[in-house]
Amino acid sequence: MALQSTTRSRLIIPALAPVYTSGHEIVETILRVAAGALLVTHGFGKITNPFGAVGMVESLGFYPGVFWSPLLSATEFFGGILVTIGLFTRPASFAAMIVLLVTVYFHGIAQNQGLAGAEKSILWAAIFLFFALRGGNSHSVDARLDRTL
Template sequence: MAIPVPLTHERGTSKSPLYLPFLSGFYEHFAQPLAWVAFRAVIGGMLMIEGYPKIMAPMAQVGFVENLGFHPGWLFSPLLAGMQFFGGALIALGLFTRPAALANGVMLAITLWFHFAFPYGHAFLTDQGIAALKGGSEFFTPAGVKRLADGGTLFLEQVQTKAELASLFWMGGALFFAAFGGGQWSVDRNIIKREF
C-alpha cells in the first residue's frame, strides 16, 4: 500500500513536495511496497521464531498463562503458541494480515505489561554469593565473573530493558499492520483481492 504524497497547489498546478520529483514513481511503486514487505517479514518472522519453541511444546505455557489469569491453561497455552507461530507466518505473508496482527498486538501488549509488572529482579547473587564469586571459584568463567561482579544487577537491567523494548517494538509493528493491512505486495491484496 503506497502512502499518498500530498500535493500543494500553486497557481492551479500541482507541485511535488519531493526535492527530486522524478523519484516519486520509484518511491510509490517500488521502495514503499518493498519497505512494507520487509517490515512485515521482520514482525512476522520474529513472532515465528518466538512461537516455534511453543509449538514444539504447546502445553509448556500452561502455568504461565494461568498465572496471568487466562483459564483454562490447557486451552490458552496452545492458543498462544499457534497465535505466535502461525499468526507470525500470516503477517509475514500478508494473508489475513489485520486479524492476525491484531491478535498478536493484543498478546504483545499483555507481554509488555507482564515485563513491567513482573521485572526480572534486582540481582542474581546475594551479598554472600558476590563474596564467594570474588573469593575465586572454578565454577565461573572470567566472563561470568565480570558479568556477575555486581551480583548480576547491570546484566538483569539490560535484560529487562531489552525485553521491554522488544515487546514494545513487536506490539507497535503488529498494531501497525492491524491498522493498515498487509500492503500492496501482500497475499490479501494480490491473490485474494480482499482485506479485512
C-alpha cells in the same frame, strides 16, 4: 496545511524523490515479512510444546492455562505465518499485537523490569498495530485474493 505540504515536498536531495515514492511499498513488505518470520521463529518452541506455558499464563491470571497456552502458541506460530505471507493480515496482526501487549505487562509490571524489560515488546506491538490497521499491501496473499478484512 499548505505550508506542511510545501515543506514535505522540499527534499534536501530532490533527485531521491523517485526512490522515496517507489520504495515505500517494498519496504513495508520487508517489514511485514520480517515481523511475521520472527514471530514464527519465536512461536516455534511454543508450538512444539503447546502446553509448556500453562504455568506462565496462569501466573498472569489467564485461566485455564490448558486453553490459553496452546492459543498463545498458535497465535505466535500460525499468526506469524499468516502475517509473513499476508493472508488475513489484519486479524493475525491484531492477535499478535494483543499477545505482545500481554508481554509488555508481563515484563514491565509482573516481572518488575520496567521499560527496559518491556521496550522490545512495545516496539513489536506497535509494528503489529501498524499492520492490523494497514493490512497487507499489494505484495500479499490478501491482495492476490482481492479480499481483506
